Amino acid sequence: MKRHRIAVIAGDGIGPEVIEAAIPVLERVAAKHGFELDLERLPFSADHYLRTKETLPEGAFRHLRDDVDAIFLGALGDPRVPGNEHARDILLGLRFRLDLYINFRPVQLLHPDLAALRGERRTIDFVIFRENTEGVYLGKGRIDGERYIAEEINTVKGVERIIRAAFEWAKARGKTRVTMSDKANAVPAHKVWQETFKRVAAAFPGIETEHRYVDALALELVREPERFQVIVTNNLYGDILSDLGAGLVGGLGLAASANLHPGRAGLFEPVHGSAPPLAGKGIANPMAAVLTGALLLEQLRHPDAARDLERAVKETLAAGVRTPDLGGGARTRDVAAAIADRLS
Ligand code: NAD
Ligand code: IPM
Ligand code: MN
Numbered sequence: 511m512k513r514h515r516i517a518v519i520a521g522d523g524i525g526p527e528v529i530e531a532a533i534p535v536l537e538r539v540a541a542k543h544g545f546e547l548d549l550e551r552l553p554f555s556a557d558h559y560l561r562t563k564e565t566l567p568e569g570a571f572r573h574l575r576d577d578v579d580a581i582f583l584g585a586l587g588d589p590r591v592p593g594n595e596h597a598r599d600i601l602l603g604l605r606f607r608l609d610l611y612i613n614f615r616p617v618q619l620l621h622p623d624l625a626a627l628r629g630e631r632r633t634i635d636f637v638i639f640r641e642n643t644e645g646v647y648l649g650k651g652r653i654d655g656e657r658y659i660a661e662e663i664n665t666v667k668g669v670e671r672i673i674r675a676a677f678e679w680a681k682a683r684g685k686t687r688v689t690m691s692d693k694a695n696a697v698p699a700h701k702v703w704q705e706t707f708k709r710v711a712a713a714f715p716g717i718e719t720e721h722r723y724v725d726a727l728a729l730e731l732v733r734e735p736e737r738f739q740v741i742v743t744n745n746l747y748g749d750i751l752s753d754l755g756a757g758l759v760g761g762l763g764l765a766a767s768a769n770l771h772p773g774r775a776g777l778f779e780p781v782h783g784s785a786p787p788l789a790g791k792g793i794a795n796p797m798a799a800v801l802t803g804a805l806l807l808e809q810l811r812h813p814d815a816a817r818d819l820e821r822a823v824k825e826t827l828a829a830g831v832r833t834p835d836l837g838g839g840a841r842t843r844d845v846a847a848a849i850a851d852r853l854s
Contacts, residue, residue, distance in 0.1 A: 512545040513808050514579045519600065522556045523784025524794035525584025531846035532799035535819070538853045539807070543815040551577070554600050556588030565599035574775075575608060580806050581777040584799065585784040595736065596651070597728050602779050605642050610769035611668065612675050613640035613748060614805070615781060617735075617755035617765070621827040624760035624836065634759055636738040639676040640748025642769055644668040647745045657782035664699050664744065669706045675772075677714045687718040691727045691743040691751070703744070728754060763795025763835040766802040768809065778806040795833040796846045797823055822852035 518533070520526035533549065540547050554566050574581055581604065586597035604610070619625055619634040650661040673690065680688050690707040694700035704721070711719045722730065723748045731738065731751070736760050743751065756765035765781035780798035788794050800823055808816040831848040834836025842846070 514545065514741075515548045515550065515577065516549045516806070517574055517578045517581045518549055519554050519581065519583045520551065520586045521554070521584040521586045521600075521784065523585055523786050524782075525555075525586070525784055525790040527789070527792065527794050528780065528796045528799040529582065529584040531754060531796035531842045535796075535800050535846055535850045535853070536803045536807070538652055538850045539815045539819050539822075540812075542853055543812060543818070545812060545815075549690055554596070555586070556591045556596055559596040560590060565596045568602055571603070571607065574604065578775055579810060582803070582806060583777060583779040585780065585782060587784040587786075589786055592852050593745050601779070602647060605769050606648075608771065608774065608777065609643060610771050610774075610777055611641065611643045612672055612768075612770040612772075613642040613745075613752075614638075614679075614768045614770055615640060615752040615755065615765070616805075617752075619759045619760055620764065620824050621760075624764070624827070626736075626758050626760075632736050634735045635643070636735070636755070637679070637740055638667075638748055638752050638755060639672055639679070639740065639742040640752065641668060641672040641742075641744050642748075643745075645745030660698060662697070662744075662746075664702045666702060666706060669702050670710060673703075673707055673710045673742050676740050677710060677717060678739045680717055681714060685717070685739040687720065688714075688740045689720050689722055689727070689738060691722050691724045691741060691747055693724050693747075695723055700744075707742075714757050724751070727751070731755065731758065731833075756781055759833055761795075762798065763833060764797050764801065766798055766805050768802070768805040770809065776806070776809050778802045778809075790842065792841050793834050794842050795835050796842050797827075797833075797849075800846070818853060819849075822849045825852050 520529040559565055566706040586601050615638040617636050644663045646660050646662045648663050651659040676688055692703040694704050756762050761781035767781050769777040780802050804816040804819040826848045830841050
């Protein structure tokens with residue numbers, strides 16, 4: 511039987527709750543579709559950092575780089591680590607050092623009553639391709655007296671590969687339009703996004719292209735989310751737009767993401783964070799983690815299992831088994847059990 515080695519970093523806050531709820535669901539779908547998950551739980555988290563001063567040791571990094579097929583991560587962030595040092599090393603560290611340049615964040619309306627906006631909602635179904643290795647996230651800059659300086663790095667290589675990934679995905683999925691978003695009217699460096707977008711688009715003549723400044727896009731996403739298919743943007747705008755996207759279709763409890771570099775092991779994490787106010791209460795929504803698991807299985811070439819998981823989540827939503835963030839009264843474990851029940 512095919513086995514996949516999955517490293518699990520449950521992390522902080524609700525991270526462990528949603529990951530441990532999602533794992534039996536993933537195991538169930540794996541058994542149904544004839545493969546196995548070899549799970550290895552790693553302790554890296556705020557607790558571990560506070561206890562040992564260790565964020566992500568070098569040996570563990572090499573192990574994650576060389577020996578696993580995927581990394582499944584809950585969330586990192588803890589009020590006891592206000593500088594977020596451990597998350598910088600673990601989460602951003604893995605994205606950067608594994609060169610996972612694609613942050614793939616789907617936004618899909620899974621049930622009509624989850625739409626945040628009034629009015630007749632048709633399908634909301636778009637994907638954000640967030641550049642994941644550059645921008646302000648590199649943390650370059652300095653504090654010079656009263657000047658706090660942050661540098662935003664945009665390289666031709668970095669911009670080109672994320673734009674190309676967006677077009678290739680669009681083409682493979684039969685999508686007809688790619689929207690690129692930047693702030694070139696205020697940030698001169700964003701010229702590279704404009705130029706690169708034009709150049710890459712020329713190789714995809716069947717796909718319509720459009721550009722939106724990010725402020726205008728934020729408005730248009732709220733007004734008319736149905737018209738978007740594929741959005742490609744920089745690291746920071748992708749972070750912000752992905753929470754906006756989640757908000758359009760039910761919130762962070764449903765939003766999945768994958769950090770990818772084609773041909774390499776990926777890092778799979780819900781869009782949400784550690785949600786400190788919810789931690790330990792047993793009511794966090796595990797659906798984002800389960801849907802993140804679907805992205806993981808898709809990457810491991812189990813598309814049927816991935817679709818099956820998505821179907822089971824949709825049916826669970828339709829049956830009204832929902833955590834409080836979606837207006838329901840179910841607990842984390844009830845929702846996970848309801849999803850698993852629909853996979854037998
Ligand atoms: P957050 O995503 O953790 O939570 C914001 C709010 O959204 C929560 O208070 C909760 O009301 C709701 N929410 C989020 N996930 C939910 C779920 N699964 N079920 C039900 N409700 C849910 O964002 P935040 O409060 O800005 O950040 C908290 C910490 O998490 C910070 O330390 C932040 O840096 C970190 N963070 C980590 C990641 C990550 O590890 N990928 C992502 C975002 C934020
Ligand atoms: C996300 C998170 C992270 C980010 C934080 C925790 C650094 O918000 O994955 O969306 O900004 O990328
Ligand atoms: Mn975010």
